[in-house]
């Protein structure tokens with residue numbers, strides 16, 4: 133097995149205090165989570181709300197540091213990386229949140245929204261930037277006439293296509309997709325998921341796909357991990373976990389889906 137990402141013994145605690153008069157409350161968002169993501173796979177992370185899925189997604193992309201444990205990308209711990217290699221890591225690992233958390237600047241046209249990540253990550257000329265913008269639009273199934281549109285002139289599905297185009301602009305290898313289609317209606321969900329699956333093949337990507345939708349997990353994932361209260365209770369190939377769950381909680385979850 134060619135491991136792209138190795139997540140080992142990750143723990144993360146949050147301390148929340150609603151007012152100075154209240155006792156601080158500890159939340160163990162992740163408890164000793166360990167699993168690997170094989171290159172080229174679609175690893176689905178499922179589990180109920182608050183089980184720690186997004187926290188793990190943020191840690192896997194170095195947007196948040198864990199209290200304990202490590203994340204290795206191609207054998208390298210992403211929390212102890214030299215400044216020089218950091219730029220490469222930022223290119224290679226990208227995250228797509230659900231739409232509400234991934235706002236597009238309402239004053240900027242699609243072409244400007246796409247030029248931004250290209251300019252940040254790739255050292256290319258103005259001409260090549262324009263060429264790349266056209267290519268990116270094609271990859272996410274938008275025609276060139278969308279270049280001059282503002283976000284409010286786009287449908288939800290089209291906006292999510294622009295968000296995906298921004299995420300793949302740096303030519304990444306690993307993408308965390310945190311509920312990427314949950315704000316869309318069912319037919320649009322299918323279209324965007326199919327686009328993501330096509331892009332995975334075309335660009336040789338690996339996905340960590342966070343979802344609470346077992347139907348999408350079953351249809352699009354190769355592997356799956358089940359989270360409950362910050363603990364990864366079961367992991368394996370999607371058909372093994374969903375057809376023959378070993379853990380009680382997984383069984384309950386899968387039965388409620390059938």
Ligand SMILES: Nc1ncnc2c1ncn2[C@@H]1O[C@H](COP(=O)(O)OP(=O)(O)OP(=O)(O)O)[C@@H](O)[C@H]1O
Nearest residue numbers: 146148159161180181182183184185186187188344
């Ligand atoms: N920045 C934060 N500060 C304090 N608590 C947090 C923070 N982020 C997450 N939490 C808490 O950690 C727990 C796990 O949250 P997380 O967002 O990872 O869950 P999730 O599985 O993604 O849920 P959902 O399916 O609703 O998106 C929750 O109890 C949440 O309230």
Ligand SMILES: [Mg+2]
Nearest residue numbers: 185186187310
């Ligand atoms: Mg979440």
